[in-house]
Amino acid sequence: MRVGIVGCGLIGGKRARSIAALGHTVAATADTVLDRAAALAKGYPGCAAVSDWRELVKRDDLDAVVVATINDSLAPLTLAAVKAGKHVLVEKPAARSADELRPVAAAARSAGVVVRVGFNHRFHPALLKAHELVNAGAVGDLMFVRGRYGHGGRVGYDREWRANPELAGGGELLDQGVHLIDLTRWFLGDVTDVSGVAGTFFWDMPVEDNGFVCLRHAGGTVGWLHASCSEWKNLFCLEIYGRTGKLQIDGLGGSYGVERLAYYRMLPQMGPPETTIWEYPGEDTSWAAEFRNFEAAIAGERGLGATLEDAVAALDVVGAVYSQSHAKRQAA
Amino acid sequence: MRVGIVGCGLIGGKRARSIAALGHTVAATADTVLDRAAALAKGYPGCAAVSDWRELVKRDDLDAVVVATINDSLAPLTLAAVKAGKHVLVEKPAARSADELRPVAAAARSAGVVVRVGFNHRFHPALLKAHELVNAGAVGDLMFVRGRYGHGGRVGYDREWRANPELAGGGELLDQGVHLIDLTRWFLGDVTDVSGVAGTFFWDMPVEDNGFVCLRHAGGTVGWLHASCSEWKNLFCLEIYGRTGKLQIDGLGGSYGVERLAYYRMLPQMGPPETTIWEYPGEDTSWAAEFRNFEAAIAGERGLGATLEDAVAALDVVGAVYSQSHAKRQAA
């Protein structure tokens, strides 16, 4: 496959490396800062670099486009690429809001191209294995999911683009929280009811730094989620409860700690569960696994990757929490 | 002090032992099953045993009464003891509902006696130290509290008295959840808004086995709590976030794991926090500490123990969640 990359920052670079490692061609790069596009292109023989993404999107020699910009450009660039007949892998959250994303999803359906959204956490090995175990009935019917995800920011975090509602579309709930929402939907299915709080407790910024979300899902299961950028020690924890056992994923590697999956299996006599733990201390393989899944989706497989419809659903949850918090503030 | 114990089960026995160890006299015991009252009395020289608690409550030789029955008797027995001019230590939750407890609180105020409610978790060493650290400003102004508490029940759990709404007044939220609510109020203060879900996911019983609660407190802080009796591996975790650090309490000893307090202190340059952890592997000292606090309250000190007003406030939270869940079910 010949792939173009729009947005040549940290994530664009990661995408390029994993695409090349899988044997595909990084054929073009685009960044409003041409030097960044050129610097990334240099690593890939024959790769063109441009500053105007319109140029990249209309190239005839590309099969797919990766959109790895900041949030305000994700939806319009994806729309343009889709209209140009390209398959697209767009980074999460794919747009600043569900409303911004809905027309993109419609256009993709019309164009008959494949679009996947980079909810790469689905492809972390601990989460892939948890998903397999759930599907194999290892914990029985699911009851609820508890998720906690957060980091502590860094000096000046409230002056970065993520603190700007125009550029980012929202705060922590849209940034890390949307991963929790997507993962919970992946395990528990469609959301039927949302309540929650988006609040700004620490940072001096007009977007929330903490989002608390309670989801009800079809069948009565519950998602109980908290995302925070005042979580002083980096944390990722997802706990999945079934009627006969529990799965717990901790860590995502690096400063989030070693990624591990614990499987607690209830015994007929109850008491302490049988416990098996798998650790994944190696390199982050989620980017490669996600891209292989994107390839497979282009080849017609259903796959595990998040669709635009998944992203719209996750953004609908975020939007619902924002509305409730806004309404409550108005009332107060 | 001369103390009478009403309710001679597991908790009544623990109370008797810690009271005697503190140098007080266990002077009388009462239990509807006289044999149980007698068995407990046998351990304490000169201790009388009766089957009718009315007899115990009216004895002239008692300074204080411990009420350690199941939930449906907690309020009426406390009321009778208060009216008889006794100081009372009543086990949590002190009543089946806030409405049942309010008149008891009024009576206690009229009678000028001291009543404390056995929210003994306040007196676990990790929580005592956390409370001290918060008061000393070790984590700055508080932002939110996250709590998880649960156990996995046992075979037949849904046939025990805790599964009977008439006897228990509610399910897991009233049983373990009320500790989380009390602790969160202890740290964050008065509750201004409640939302939550009480659901029955696993056990075959007419009370909830899981309670999810979101509290808003004066000043805008948040409590985010979950109590469960389908928590397959016993768990107690309370996380307290301030603007300059975090406190995390894990475990309560025994099957809940070693009790430990972790203190994460943010550095000016941010990044990984400075971390100190204290472990408390010894015997459970909360019962003795709580009783000493009760003594001090009788002697006129303010103390750290939970009052009837605290219990009413916690039960109000439980009741609010029950109403919301009931309304939602009606609507569905």
Place this chain on the structure above:
Amino acid sequence: MRVGIVGCGLIGGKRARSIAALGHTVAATADTVLDRAAALAKGYPGCAAVSDWRELVKRDDLDAVVVATINDSLAPLTLAAVKAGKHVLVEKPAARSADELRPVAAAARSAGVVVRVGFNHRFHPALLKAHELVNAGAVGDLMFVRGRYGHGGRVGYDREWRANPELAGGGELLDQGVHLIDLTRWFLGDVTDVSGVAGTFFWDMPVEDNGFVCLRHAGGTVGWLHASCSEWKNLFCLEIYGRTGKLQIDGLGGSYGVERLAYYRMLPQMGPPETTIWEYPGEDTSWAAEFRNFEAAIAGERGLGATLEDAVAALDVVGAVYSQSHAKRQAA
């Protein structure tokens, strides 16, 4: 099988329970304190209780005898039972010294009875699984074993029988250390060379409270072991290194912490190993598994249990360390 128990203390009681649970008959008990024999017998219908073990050993209605006394009686009682044609399960270390045990081993061989020594640690689930993994080649050829085992004693520990060389035959190295030695031999095979230190660092007693042992095994592998009763926090850890991976067993349940087995598998690219951890939080199943193995040995299977020859070999190691430490003290 009809089984007699000699020595009705803590371990004798455990043995009786697990024997009965396996469907065998506890037919007779003996203890120099007749009350203890009678108390144990009471739990088993038709079980006779005597104070003189000679009486028990010569009974015609017993298939096997369990010898669960303190160390000074283990060898003579086993010898008598063997001579009476009984199969015997004798608690570790089976004697106070190798020299005391060698004639017993010879007599057992002559008598054609089965004797197994209660090195029950072999039958802990984490160790059984580790042994299977090693035999299946999961860590490749073994290189060395590192073992640490210890507890902190208790007030007055140096006044108990374990502190008396006449009764115990030695100190910590003979008590807990002998388990480490047996397990290491189980994994690495025959010992070809021993060096070590037996020292008394803390307790006021004429036997060692710490034993440090270095074993060389056939093929050049090494065992590096330390046993301590001044190990302030209870500890059991055995680390088994192969050319392609490592197995680590931590904990033995109870105050030693949850029993767990970690399996580290090296990848061809090296770097962090693939890791799987199994936890065994349930009841101690080693006693039942060991007795089933004893049954199987009587039925002619080879089995995993320790023989008298294994015990002699372990005691030879202990003796060698004692000689070296004695020689060093003489020289100093």
Place this chain on the structure above:
Amino acid sequence: MRVGIVGCGLIGGKRARSIAALGHTVAATADTVLDRAAALAKGYPGCAAVSDWRELVKRDDLDAVVVATINDSLAPLTLAAVKAGKHVLVEKPAARSADELRPVAAAARSAGVVVRVGFNHRFHPALLKAHELVNAGAVGDLMFVRGRYGHGGRVGYDREWRANPELAGGGELLDQGVHLIDLTRWFLGDVTDVSGVAGTFFWDMPVEDNGFVCLRHAGGTVGWLHASCSEWKNLFCLEIYGRTGKLQIDGLGGSYGVERLAYYRMLPQMGPPETTIWEYPGEDTSWAAEFRNFEAAIAGERGLGATLEDAVAALDVVGAVYSQSHAKRQAA
């Protein structure tokens, strides 16, 4: 201070950065590969770069020299610098053997200059705090130290300079083991007796990949140490036992895990000890702390840094183990 750096590899670079950060001047660099010297010098204004260390050592404008080469040059370069009247910080192990180092120590004493050896582990915050606690009597009189240190190498490790006895002087025992030996001497004092095994179990190289060492110290304390480069998961653990408590240091940051110090304090009633744990997740501060100590030594303070005499003593231990292992192989 004006400092020259000889050996511009990884460690030389670290030293330069921490020296400059402390406000000193990196005035000259030397490396047999001139490009490396120049690359390092570029970072420091006015810093000269040469390929011949003799040139650097004789410069008049230097107060001190850091010797950060591979092992075979450490002693001769230090000797030359000392003779040129410079203070020297030489990386561990300071020489390939004690015999190579003794004349350097003598020359330094004659020259009246300060030489410190880069046993930087002494200056890790967990070890500094452990040393303070020991000196403050927090664990009472010491009894023994247990140490484990190791890594798993990397593909081709046995083709690197550390596998070459001529360049390295020995294997794992000289490389990581010497840190354990130095730390144990730091806590327990002079060594009176050594036994041990140096063996090659995994790597195809003529130096040992595992060293097992038993030290006896003045006063009868014991050091029980193992260093390994077939330790499949990186490990650093030092356990220090006193009569009233224990200190345990785990991790050194990075792939060795978060550095932490656990302090177990025995209670009069014995049982589980009171436990406090400190974690040090931040940057490695040992290099800066060590250099400040070197400065203080130049200013006449005694300080905590390792002297040439300390290095000679550690190398004597290594040499003794090598002799014993050689003798055993001869005998076999």
